[in-house]
Amino acid sequence: MHAGFLNRYRLIVLILVAIAARGLTFGNPVVHADEEFYYVTAHEMWRGALPFIDIWDRKPIGLFLLYLPAARLPLPWGIFAYQAMATAALVLTALIVARLAARAGWGAGAMAAAIGYILWPDLINGVGGQSPIFYNLPMAAAGLLIVSGENGGGLPHRRGVAAMALVGIALQIKYSAVFEGVYFGLWLMWREWHAHRRLLATLAYGAMLAAIALVPTAMAWGFYAAIGQSDAFLFANFLSIEHRNANPLPEMLGNIGTLVLLLGPLVAMAFAARRQEAVGGSGAARRFLFGWLWAALAGLALFGTWFDHYGLPVLVPGCACAAGFFGARRFRGRVAPAVLGLVAIGGLATVLAHIHGRGNATQFAALAQAVGRGPGCLYVYSGTTMLYAATERCRLSRYIVPAHLNRARENGATGADQAGEVRRILAARPAVVVMRPPFNGERPEIRALVSAAVTRDYRLADRLPMGDETISVYKLRR
Incomplete structure (x- = not known):
């Protein structure tokens, strides 16, 4: 009963925080150019257009399929619909962040970490329906499956298969999830090797996990191949990115500086959790979360261009690990609320600045x-x-x-x-x-x-x- 009440309380609080953080943008069709295009592509799909052939972009088709239900509605209801979907995805992911923190032994800071996950996107252009707002949800769920199996119970192979199936779904929302997905697969292989010390069995398990993660992408490719458009699919999804020119150096340096400024405090708090005492939880779960954070940071560094919203995938492991900082006895009373308050104020100022700059x-x-x-x-x-x-x-x-x-x-x-x-x-x-x-x-x-x-x-x-x-x-x- 206590756990059920806690979960309901946590859900209500997170919904209210999300509405407060995002309410100024509800119904605004020009929150960000990216999601405007996702919506328009889905709208055109209802009129018979096919991505990569009739409308060109590099994003996987799963992202446009996500927008289809909202794009079926007339404006402005379609805008409200996709923003409601994004808000729901944000809140559900925040709930999983809290569960991840609790599994790692940082339960005292779990709620603060979940609130941090709700607030931080406002700082980095994630207030609307950017693709990581959606694909962070299956990635977080996959991470929770892995962490939940670190207590020695359950069915680790089934958990691994389910986790990599969720990674496959995330890949069809945006391919940049591949960096975290590779880490998940390597972690599962390492745990398999640690448990049984059988090289061939471990390699076979890893091959199976990789194949499962690639199934949704293979299905998309198969569809385009069946209609004679395999080359169009491959070029748009995988080859064209290699031909894109670099942004001017001052712009790239500015982007990097912005990311360091806005994500640096969260990353610092996350790694500071290594020095904080955990209460219960699993040491393996903590190691997994820190490794996940490194993988997300590596993906951000390697992907290039470094737009601010590219930092959104870092928020899941970053906030989960930062729960160790938020929940520490010397920080939870004043420091944690002060940090979240500053993030909320900074996020509000950022959202207002973007509305002023982009329109309403x-x-x-x-x-x-x-x-x-x-x-x-x-x-x-x-x-x-x-x-x-x-x-x-x-x-x-x-x-x-x-x-x-x-x-x-x-x-x-x-x-x-x-x-x-x-x-x-x-x-x-x-x-x-x-x-x-x-x-x-x-x-x-x-x-x-x-x-x-x-x-x-x-x-x-x-x-x-x-x-x-x-x-x-x-x-x-x-």
Whole structure:
């Protein structure tokens, strides 16, 4: 009864914290460019489009399938729906973080760790439906299966199989889960070797675990192969990333500095837990969690580009380990609440700054109205792709992410010549062209192509604020 009451209390508190942390963004369709695109892709799938063929991107198809239920709803209800899904995933993952902490013997700090997991995403662009908000849930569940088997009971092979099946699901939400998944598999193999000391059996077990984790991706590949699009699938999912150009060095250094600043305190508290006394729990579970944290950090370092939201996978093992710090006798009374309070204030300030910079639902509604639902196709050269879903206008290219056609880092990396594709779009004479002001990383020669076309063939229909920018809407002269 006591445990049941504690779980209900914990759930209610985490839901309230999540609503407080995210409530300012509920219903806002322009929280982040990534999730705008995920939603629009799912919306286009309902109209018959197929990712990697009709709409191009590198994300696995599982991510777009996640957005399908929400994208079936009209705006703004579809926005509320995907944000509710993301909030539910966040809260469930936070509950697992608390369970992981308790299994490791850090139960006194488990609640603070779970709250930390709810609050920290606000600091690193995770306030909406970024892919790690969703794939952290199966990864956390997989980690809990492994940790739960570290007490010597249960069925470790079944737990291992189930854990790697969850890793496979996470991989079809975003492939960057591979770093943590490899660590999970190696840990399970090491435990198998430690238990039985049979090399061939351990290798066979490892091969089985790897195969299980790859099943969802193999199924996706098999579908595309069956329709004759294997090459398109392989290029988009695995090969194109090797062709992407590096961001300018100052931008990369700025990204790294931001991650160090925002994740550094959490990582420091997590590793400080090594010096704190655990109450019960499993030493093997603690070692697993610290190893998981190293794996997540290694994945963040190796993946490159280092955008702030790439740090979201670090939060699961980071917060679980930080429970040892939060729950320490000398920290739990004042330090832990102070830390969480600072994170909450910093997160709120970050969310408000992003709303000010990117825009809000009212500004987006005005922009969508200016674009209109009339006949003719839309070309968002730069700006929010959510306009495609809001106006229901047709698109003229499978490259609807503006960066794929106008950013230097994507030049030669998508399978299309940027200038050639832009010329083809403009030759089709879209009814409406949307442009934001010039930005860092943009290819000036691509902007010049579009600017020349709108000067020649279009009239400026409206200029509207969107966050701290002014968006220009051009309509074709009749």
